[in-house]
Amino acid sequence: MNHQIKCESLTKRFAGIKALDGLDLQLNVTQPTGIVGPNGAGKSTLFAILCGFIRPSSGRVHILGNRPDSSAIKGKLALLPQDTSMFKGVDVLTQLKHYARLQNFNRHDAKKEIERVLSLVQAGGFANQFPETLSFGQRKRIMLAQSLIGEPELILMDEPTSGLDPVAATEVRNLLSELGNRYSVIISSHNLSEIEDICSDIAILNKGKLIIHTSLSELKRSSQCFSLKLDIPSDVHLSELLQGISEISRIENENKDMKSWLIFFTTGTVEQLQIKVLSKLGEMGVAVSEFKKGKALADEISEIIKSNN
Amino acid sequence: MLNLYRLKELTLFNFCYSLNSLKSLAFIIPYFLFWYLIFDNVILLAVEWLQSTQGLIFVSWISQDQELALRLFVDRSASLSIYLLVSITLTPLFILVAANNQYSSDMTRGAFRFLLMRATRAEIYLSRFIAVLLLVLICISTTSLWASIQAFLNEEDTLEAIALLGLQTYILVFVYSLPFIAFMSMVSSFARSGFGSLFLGMMIYIFLVILVFWIKSDFIHAIYLIPSGLKSILFDINPENILIAISALLAYTIFYFLCGWYIFKRRDI
Numbered sequence: 001m002n003h004q005i006k007c008e009s010l011t012k013r014f015a016g017i018k019a020l021d022g023l024d025l026q027l028n029v030t031q032p033t034g035i036v037g038p039n040g041a042g043k044s045t046l047f048a049i050l051c052g053f054i055r056p057s058s059g060r061v062h063i064l065g066n067r068p069d070s071s072a073i074k075g076k077l078a079l080l081p082q083d084t085s086m087f088k089g090v091d092v093l094t095q096l097k098h099y100a101r102l103q104n105f106n107r108h109d110a111k112k113e114i115e116r117v118l119s120l121v122q123a124g125g126f127a128n129q130f131p132e133t134l135s136f137g138q139r140k141r142i143m144l145a146q147s148l149i150g151e152p153e154l155i156l157m158d159e160p161t162s163g164l165d166p167v168a169a170t171e172v173r174n175l176l177s178e179l180g181n182r183y184s185v186i187i188s189s190h191n192l193s194e195i196e197d198i199c200s201d202i203a204i205l206n207k208g209k210l211i212i213h214t215s216l217s218e219l220k221r222s223s224q225c226f227s228l229k230l231d232i233p234s235d236v237h238l239s240e241l242l243q244g245i246s247e248i249s250r251i252e253n254e255n256k257d258m259k260s261w262l263i264f265f266t267t268g269t270v271e272q273l274q275i276k277v278l279s280k281l282g283e284m285g286v287a288v289s290e291f292k293k294g295k296a297l298a299d300e301i302s303e304i305i306k307s308n309n
Numbered sequence: 310m311l312n313l314y315r316l317k318e319l320t321l322f323n324f325c326y327s328l329n330s331l332k333s334l335a336f337i338i339p340y341f342l343f344w345y346l347i348f349d350n351v352i353l354l355a356v357e358w359l360q361s362t363q364g365l366i367f368v369s370w371i372s373q374d375q376e377l378a379l380r381l382f383v384d385r386s387a388s389l390s391i392y393l394l395v396s397i398t399l400t401p402l403f404i405l406v407a408a409n410n411q412y413s414s415d416m417t418r419g420a421f422r423f424l425l426m427r428a429t430r431a432e433i434y435l436s437r438f439i440a441v442l443l444l445v446l447i448c449i450s451t452t453s454l455w456a457s458i459q460a461f462l463n464e465e466d467t468l469e470a471i472a473l474l475g476l477q478t479y480i481l482v483f484v485y486s487l488p489f490i491a492f493m494s495m496v497s498s499f500a501r502s503g504f505g506s507l508f509l510g511m512m513i514y515i516f517l518v519i520l521v522f523w524i525k526s527d528f529i530h531a532i533y534l535i536p537s538g539l540k541s542i543l544f545d546i547n548p549e550n551i552l553i554a555i556s557a558l559l560a561y562t563i564f565y566f567l568c569g570w571y572i573f574k575r576r577d578i
Contacts, residue, residue, distance in 0.1 A: 052425055053578040071312060071429050079426055084419035089329045095423075098322045102315055102427035146423060 002065055003028050004154055004184065005050065010059035011208075012045050019045040021208035022059065029154060031215075032180035034195035035188040036301060037205035043188040044082070046205070047156050051079050064153055075103040078152035080144050082159040086131040092142050093127040096149065103150040117145040121175060137168040144172070148179070155179075157187045161194060173197060192297045206305050220294030226263045226277065227294065231287035233258035241284050247273055254299075262299075311435070315428045319436035324443050332503060333444060336407035344452045347395065348459055356387040356463065381544060386464050386471060389478050390544075392456035396449075396482040397540055404486050405510045407445055408493035410503035411437040412573060417501050421578050434573050438494050438566065445486050453479035481543050481551070488536040488561035495569035498576060536561045 005027040012020040020042045027033060035043050048054045049061055052068035064073045086095055093114060100110035118124040123141040126134055134142065140163070147155050160176055161169040177198050179185060189195055195202065196216065203213040212219075234241070238261050239251040247265045254260040265273055270293060281288055294300065327333050358364045359382045368382065381390040412434070415421050424433055457475030461468060493510050500506035517535050524531045532538035542554040 048577075051422070052430075053422060055575065055577075069429060071310060074312075074315075074427050074429065077426060079422065081419065081422055084422050086423065087326060087415070087420050090326055098318070099423060099427055101318050102424070104314070 003062075004064055005029075005186075006060075006062040007046075008060045010046075010049065010061055011057050012042075012049060012054065013057045018208050020049070020056070020059075023205075023208060023210055025203065025210050025213070027186070027203070027213070029184040029186055029201075031200035032176075032185045032187065032198050033201040033203060034199035034216075035186060035203050035205060036190075036192065036195055037211075038305065039190075040207070041205040042208040043205055044158060045208075047079070047158050047188060050156060051077065075150055076153045078147040078149070078155045080147040080155065080157040080160055082162060083136075084143070086139075086142070088132055089130060091128050091130055092134075095131070096127075096142075096146055099146055100149050105150070113149055114145075117148045120148060120179075121145045122171075137164050140164060140168075140172065144175070148183075152183070154184045154186070157185060157189075159189055159191075160187060161189070161191060192301065196297050204301055204304055206308055211304055211308050216297070219297075219300060224265055225294060226265075226274065227254070227290075227292050227299075228261050228263065228277075228288050229290035230259050230261070231289045234286060238263070238281075241286065242277060242280055245273070245276055245280065248277075310429065310431055312428070312432060316432050316436055316439075319424070319428055319432055320439045320443070323436050323440035327440055327444060332410050333407070336403065336444075337448065340403055340407075340448055341451075343399075344455065347392075348455055352388055352391055352459060353463060355391050356382075359387055359391070386460040386466050386474055388460035388464060389456055389471070389474050392453070393478045393481060393544070396452070396478075397485055397543060400482065400486050401489055401514060401537065404445065404489035405493060405507065405514065407448075408441045408490045409497060409507040409510055410500075411441055411494050411497040411506075413497045413500040413506040414503045416576065416578055419578070425578060430574055431570075434494075434498075434570055438490065441490055441493075442487075445490060446483060449479065449483050449486065453482065481555075484555050484558050485536070485539075485543060488558055488565060491562045491565035491569065495565045495572065498569045498573040533557070 003026045005025060007023050007025040010020050010023040010025075011018060019040070023042065023046065025046075035046070037043055045054070049056050050063050050068055061068060064076055066073045086092070096114045096117070097107075097110045100113050101107070105113055114127070115124070118127055121141045121144045123138065123145055126138055126142075131139060131142065140160075144160070147157070157176070161172050164172060173194055176185070176187070176194075180198050185198075187195065187199060199216060201213070201215050202219060204211045235258075237251070237253065237258075239248075242248055242251065242263070249264045249266045251264070252262040254262050263277060274291070274293075278288065278291065359368060365382065381387070381394075412421075421433065428436075453475060456478070457471055460466065460475070461471045464471075466474075492514070493506070496510040496513060497506040500509050514535075518537065521531050521534050521538070536558055539554045539557055542550050545551055545554075
C-alpha cells in the first residue's frame with residue numbers, strides 16, 4: 001500500500017539532542033489528522049523534514065511517494081507555517097501570483113486562482129498590501145491562502161491558530177473544519193480543542209517517537225469512562241450517590257473541585273450506562289451541565305504520554 | 310532535476326525583486342554615479358595625459374611594461390583602455406556589493422519556505438545566481454556602451470574598430486565579474502543576514518588578497534589563488550593568453566558556484 005507519508009527509523013539530531021528518535025510513521029490522510037505532543041516532541045522537526053527544509057540525520061522518509069526534495073512533489077504538498085515572513089517590499093498579490101505561476105498556472109489562470117483562494121480565506125481586501133504592513137492575523141490568512149493554491153494533495157498546517165485573537169482563531173478554526181472535508185490536512189497543534197474540533201485521526205509524538213496513531217473516536221472508546229461537569233459543586237463524593245450501579249469501577253474528582261468528575265466503568269453497554277448514571281443523578285437532584293464519553297482529550301493524551309515516559 | 314519553466318519564473322521574480330531591494334540600490338546608484346563622474350570629467354583629461362610622454366612613462370613604471378603601456382594607450386582606444394583598467398580594478402568592490410545577500414536573509418527569515426514547496430533547491434539557487442548575473446550584465450553593458458560612445462566621439466578610430474574593441478572590453482569586464490558573483494553566492498549561502506554576507510564576503514576576499522601577497526614571494530603561483538591574479542593577462546593583446554585567462558576565470562566561477570551549492574543544499578531553511 002502506498003502511504004502519503006512514510007517515515008522509517010527517522011532520526012534528527014540538533015547539536016547532539018535527538019529531536020526525532022527513530023520515528024516510524026505511516027499515514028494515509030483520508031481524514032483530517034492531528035499531530036500532537038508536548039514541547040520538544042518533534043512535531044515541527046517532522047514537518048520541516050517532510051517539506052525538505054532540513055535533512056534527517058538518518059532514516060528514510062517518503063512523502064506522496066517521493067523524497068521530500070523531489071521535483072515531482074513540488075506544488076502537490078503545501079504548508080501553512082507557524083510564522084514565516086513573506087518577501088518584503090512585494091505586495092501580497094504579486095507574491096501569490098508568483099507561487100501560482102510556479103505551480104504551472106498561466107497568467108490568466110493564476111489571477112483567477114488567487115482570487116479564489118483569497119476569497120476562501122476572506123482576505124481579498126488586503127491583496128494589494130505589502131506583507132509587512134499586515135497584522136499577524138491578516139498574514140496568517142494570506143499564508144493559509146498560499147497553502148490552498150492549486151488544490152494540493154496534502155496540506156501540512158503548523159499551529160494554524162497560534163498567535164491569533166479569539167475571534168480570528170474561531171474564524172480560522174471554522175475555515176479549517178470546512179477545508180478538512182475537501183483537502184487532506186495534517187495539523188500540528190498544542191490546542192487540543194482545535195484538534196478535537198477539526199481532526200478525526202490523531203498521532204501522538206513524544207520525545208521524537210510515535211506513541212500512537214489512531215482515530216479520535218477509538219482513543220475515546222478505549223478510555224472506558226465518562227467525564228461530567230456539575231452545575232454546582234456536589235456536597236458529597238459522587239461514588240456515594242452512584243454506589244448502586246455495579247458497572248462503575250471507580251469515580252475520580254478531576255480537579256478536586258467537586259464539580260468535574262471522571263466515572264470509570266468496566267463492562268456494559270455505554271448508552272444504557274449513561275442513562276443509568278444520568279437518571280440516578282437526576283433522582284438525587286444533581287444537575288449535570290456537561291456529559292461526555294471519555295476523558296477530555298488533554299487528559300487522555302497526557303495519560304498516554306505519562307504511561308510511555 | 311531542473312524544471313526550466315520554474316527556473317525562468319523564479320529568475321524573473323528574483324530579478325524584479327532584487328531591483329526593488331536596498332542591496333541593488335546600494336550597488337546601482339554608486340556604480341552609475343561613479344561612471345558618470347569618470348566619463349563626464351576624468352576620462353578626457355586622462356586620455357590626453359596618458360597619451361603624452363609623461364603619462365606613458367608613468368604607466369610603464371606602474372605596469373613595469375612599456376610595451377603594454379603603448380599598446381593600451383597609443384595603439385588602442387585610450388578611453389576604452391581606461392574603462393577596462395578601472396573596471397577590472399573596481400570589479401571586486403562593486404560585485405561584492407551587487408551580489409551579496411543572494412540567499413542569506415530570505416533563508417533566515419523563512420521566505421524561501423514558500424518557494425521550496427514549489428521549486429527545488431537547485432532551481433532556487435541557480436535562479437538567484439542568474440538574477441544577479443542579469444543585473445550585473447545590464448549594468449556592465451550600459452557602461453561598456455557608454456565607454457564605446459565616448460571613445461567614438463573623442464578619438465579618431467573608426468566605428469568598426471571602436472565597436473570591436475568595445476565588445477572585447479565588455480566581454481572581458483563581464484567575464485571577470487563572474488567569479489566574484491559566484492564567490493558571493495558561496496558566501497551568502499552560509500551567511501545569516503544580508504549585512505553579514507557583505508561583511509563576510511569582504512573580509513574573506515581581503516584575507517585572501519593579503520594571504521596571496523604574503524606568500525607570493527616564496528611561491529609565485531600563489532597569485533592564482535584568487536581571480537585578481539589574472540588581471541594583467543586580461544590587458545594582453547595576445548588572443549591566446551586572453552582565452553586562457555577567460556577559461557581560468559570560468560573555472561574559478563564554477564569552483565565557487567559548486568562550493569556554494571554544496572553549502573546551500575545542506576543548509577537548514
